[in-house]
Amino acid sequence: MSNFIFGRYLPLNSVVHRLDPRAKLLLSFCYIGLVFMANNPVSYLIIIAFTLGAILASKISLGFFLKGIRPLIWLIVFTVVLQLLFSPVGGHVYFHWAFVNITQFGLVNSGYIFIRFLLIIMMSTLLTLSTQPLDIATGLASLMKPLRWVRVPVDTLAMMLSIALRFVPTLMDEANKIMNAQRARGVDFGEGGLLKQAKSLIPLMVPLFMSAFNRAEDLSTAMEARGYQDSEHRSQYRILTWQRRDTITWIIFVVAFAAILATRRW
Amino acid sequence: MENIIEVKHLTYRYQADDPRPALNDVSFTVHAGEWLAIVGHNGSGKSTLAKSLDGLLPFTTGEITVGGIQLTPETVWQVREKIGMIFQNPDNQFVGATVEDDVAFGLENRQMPRTEMLPRVKAAIARVGMSEFAQREPSSLSGGQKQRVALAGIVAIAPDVLILDEATSMLDPQGRREMLALVRELRQTQHLTVISITHDIDEATIADRVLVIDDGQLVDEAAPATIFAQGERLVELGLDLPFTEKLKAALRQRGIEPPADYQGAAEMEEWLWQSLSNT
Numbered sequence: 001m002s003n004f005i006f007g008r009y010l011p012l013n014s015v016v017h018r019l020d021p022r023a024k025l026l027l028s029f030c031y032i033g034l035v036f037m038a039n040n041p042v043s044y045l046i047i048i049a050f051t052l053g054a055i056l057a058s059k060i061s062l063g064f065f066l067k068g069i070r071p072l073i074w075l076i077v078f079t080v081v082l083q084l085l086f087s088p089v090g091g092h093v094y095f096h097w098a099f100v101n102i103t104q105f106g107l108v109n110s111g112y113i114f115i116r117f118l119l120i121i122m123m124s125t126l127l128t129l130s131t132q133p134l135d136i137a138t139g140l141a142s143l144m145k146p147l148r149w150v151r152v153p154v155d156t157l158a159m160m161l162s163i164a165l166r167f168v169p170t171l172m173d174e175a176n177k178i179m180n181a182q183r184a185r186g187v188d189f190g191e192g193g194l195l196k197q198a199k200s201l202i203p204l205m206v207p208l209f210m211s212a213f214n215r216a217e218d219l220s221t222a223m224e225a226r227g228y229q230d231s232e233h234r235s236q237y238r239i240l241t242w243q244r245r246d247t248i249t250w251i252i253f254v255v256a257f258a259a260i261l262a263t264r265r266w
Numbered sequence: 267m268e269n270i271i272e273v274k275h276l277t278y279r280y281q282a283d284d285p286r287p288a289l290n291d292v293s294f295t296v297h298a299g300e301w302l303a304i305v306g307h308n309g310s311g312k313s314t315l316a317k318s319l320d321g322l323l324p325f326t327t328g329e330i331t332v333g334g335i336q337l338t339p340e341t342v343w344q345v346r347e348k349i350g351m352i353f354q355n356p357d358n359q360f361v362g363a364t365v366e367d368d369v370a371f372g373l374e375n376r377q378m379p380r381t382e383m384l385p386r387v388k389a390a391i392a393r394v395g396m397s398e399f400a401q402r403e404p405s406s407l408s409g410g411q412k413q414r415v416a417l418a419g420i421v422a423i424a425p426d427v428l429i430l431d432e433a434t435s436m437l438d439p440q441g442r443r444e445m446l447a448l449v450r451e452l453r454q455t456q457h458l459t460v461i462s463i464t465h466d467i468d469e470a471t472i473a474d475r476v477l478v479i480d481d482g483q484l485v486d487e488a489a490p491a492t493i494f495a496q497g498e499r500l501v502e503l504g505l506d507l508p509f510t511e512k513l514k515a516a517l518r519q520r521g522i523e524p525p526a527d528y529q530g531a532a533e534m535e536e537w538l539w540q541s542l543s544n545t
Contacts, residue, residue: 134363166363169405218358225320225351226361226419227343227375235377237370237387 010129015245016058017130021139023246027253028127034257035116042263044115050256051119058130068125069118076117083110137161142240155231163219171212178207270426270459271296271319276328278314288314290482292328298426301453301460303473303490305505311482312463316431319461320349333426347376350420352433356412360404365396365415368404372423390422391415393455394448410441417448421456428453430462434469446472467494467505 011017016024038044055062069076084106091104128136141158148154179189182203189200228234278289288311296302306312317323319330321342330337333348353359362368369387378386391400394414404412413433420428430449434442446469453460464470476493478486486493513534514524525537 162363163361166360166404169403170357173405215355215358218353218355219361221317221322222351222353222359223361223371225322225346225349225353226372227346227423228361228371229343229375233377234374235380235383237374237380237383238367239380 008128009132010060010064011132012059012130014057014059014130016054016126018245019130019249020240020242020246021131021135022142022240023242023249024127024131025136025139025143027249028123030253030257031123032120034253034260035119037257037260037264039112040263040265043260044112046256046259046263047119048115050253051122053252054126055122058126060126060129064129065122065125068129069121072117072121076114079117080110080114083113133165134162137165138238138240153231155234159231167212167215170215171208174211175204175208178204268298269295270298270333271461272329272331273319274329276315276318276325276330278311278318278323278325278327286482288482289318289325292479292482292484294477294484294487296427296459296461298459299457300475301462301473303470303476304461304463304479305465305470305476305493306479310479312479313431314482315479316351316429316461316463319429320351321345347423348425349427349429350423350425351429351431352413352416352420354432354435356409356416356436357404359416360412363403364400365391365402365404365407365418366400368415369418369422372419376423386422390418393421393452394418408441410437410444413437413441413445414448417445417452421452424456425458427459427461430460430464430469432463432465434464434466442466442468465505470494470505 034050035047038047055065084102085100087101087103087106087109091108093101093103094107095102131139137158141154141161144152144154144157183189187200187203189204190197191200272295274293276289276292277287279287290311292311292315304312304315314323318325319332319337321337324339332345335341335344335348337345360368361371366387369390370383373383373386388397388400391397394417396411396414396418399407399411399415404415407415416433428449434445437445449460449462450472452458460473462469462473470476471490471494473490476486476488476490477484478493517524522541524534
């Protein structure tokens, strides 16, 4: 778990860290569109430049991003190999056997796929490394606000998400304690075959779930005692403010997008 | 003195057909500004009583009046305006993602405008001495610190009554002392009426008056000095003896006579080791 970089937050003080989470979230979504727009070397160079620029601005060392890719490497290799072996005929054919074709077209395409994967992973890693989970939740809730008009309980969902995030470390601690208590009683975690390992999780999951339910009940009582009636009729202490740096970031992104649209092969 | 809380013939059953009610015909009053301790065994009904006062459990028989308002399903939110409650488990009442978010939680529920919230939250956090922790997440705080944040949440709302529902029982001795000192201070500055539900002798001793509850009924009511003059009976009342005394009592029950002159935990440990190596 500890070498799983994707989804972790790295507290640093950089422009990227200080950006409005809504700006970052939206940008990360649109970035994926940007990546799929690129289809020739020049347009890829523009994206790579944009991505490296963002990473540099975040002051996070490149090593973190490479580590972030590691757990996903097999997925990437698998996709790239599929693309390489089974792409439609086009250009020079290097190798042909039954339904397997390695063509010039396939080779170039699989190279692009590889770069696309890399870029998208790097950008989403940048999002999670530079934004606290709570800010991501607040940003998501804020972006989902228009859904209120179609009766989606956005505020309640935001409250649930924020409470869930707040209890992640508490329950992790609890799980650790239970595991130690069970180890002291002779349970082996992570030993033996798959079935045995799964079985050894039962003495962990049962008490963990019981405690989570107890906590939930306590918490709901405490929330009610503190005047919580529903999520719709509340004021907000934590608010997000769109600032100049957010606008500037978006201008840079739009320029990059325009440059890609101009240079890509239509 | 004016009564801030009046309870008349309160009976509560967790199940409608329960032959033994959790609270059985309980009546008492709380004076404005006093510190009332409620002691009793586990399962004696003292927490049920505390929750009933805040309208967290719907009772069917009896009457509760808080600050002149009779508690009914219609007035329950008005009554909760007047009462701040702190519960036993520091973790399970920390709602916000950080200290300041948590202190703001009660104010958000009351739909206070943000411009008013900001200074209030800041002042409340400062009041409990947690200013340098304002941005911290609960996982980086100790139990005692979390309970102080809970107190800050109460200070921000400024209720008339503070109910401590075994609020110090999960804290270490130092955290417990600090918390009680803080409650004492806040009681003066915020003009609070304090009701503390407790097992802890020290906490009960601070009170002006002690109610003893057993099996859902009020069995005694007196000043702490009168109650604690009863010595061994404290255990029957559901108060905790010091740990070494409990250990000695348990040893005696098993027919082992511990030395009468050993007092502290360290000496007791030493004695236990010696007796173990002798057998």
